[in-house]
Structures are given as structure tokens and as C-alpha cells.
Amino acid sequence: MASVYEEQKKFNLAIEHFLRIPQASTLFVDSALHISQIHKNMGDLTKAYESIDKVIQKNPHIASFYVFKATLLEEEKKFLEATTLLQNPVLTVYVDA
Secondary structure, eight states: OHHHHHHTTOHHHHHHHHTTSOTTSTTHHHHHHHHHHHHHHTTOHHHHHHHHHHHHHHOTTOHHHHHHHHHHHHHTTOHHHHHHHHTOGGGOOOOOO
16 A cells, blocks of 8 residues: 555555555565655655664665665765665675686
8 A cells, every 4th residue: 555655646545555665574565665765755864864864773784775875965965874774794795716
């Protein structure tokens, strides 16, 4: 239902529904990213940052949250902050050669 509200540009209703998705749900990551994206689309970068920072604090192991925040920073031309964020040791990925 949240995605339907988002498509209809009923952003407050979409956020309300996305917030109902529990952290244990497989949909949690997508819902958290959608909330930040909706705030960004509404032109409220402060709330976009607040919402992504909140989920990063609670879920520091989920790389996609850091990538989304880095994208926000890059769009504001805050390249050094974005680079620093992505150098977080939590995001280290080991690839077998």
C-alpha cells in the first residue's frame, strides 16, 4: 500500500505505511530507503538525512543505507564527506581473487 501512496504522490501516507514495516521484515531496508527518498523528493533534505541516519544508527551493518546517504552527499557536492562515509570499515567487502 505504501508504494501505491508514493506513486499517487500522497507522500505522508506512504511514509506512515513504510514506518509500519518492522526491522525483522525482509522489506525493512527498502522501506527505510523509500522514506529517505520521499523526503528528498519533497525537497526536505534535512528529513532525508535524519531518516537515513536514524536507520544507520539502528542497523550499522547494512551497506545500502551508507550508499544512499553518500548519494545524497554527492548530490550536494559534499564529495569528501561521501568518500569518508564509504570508507567506513563496516562496508569492507572481501572478494576472493
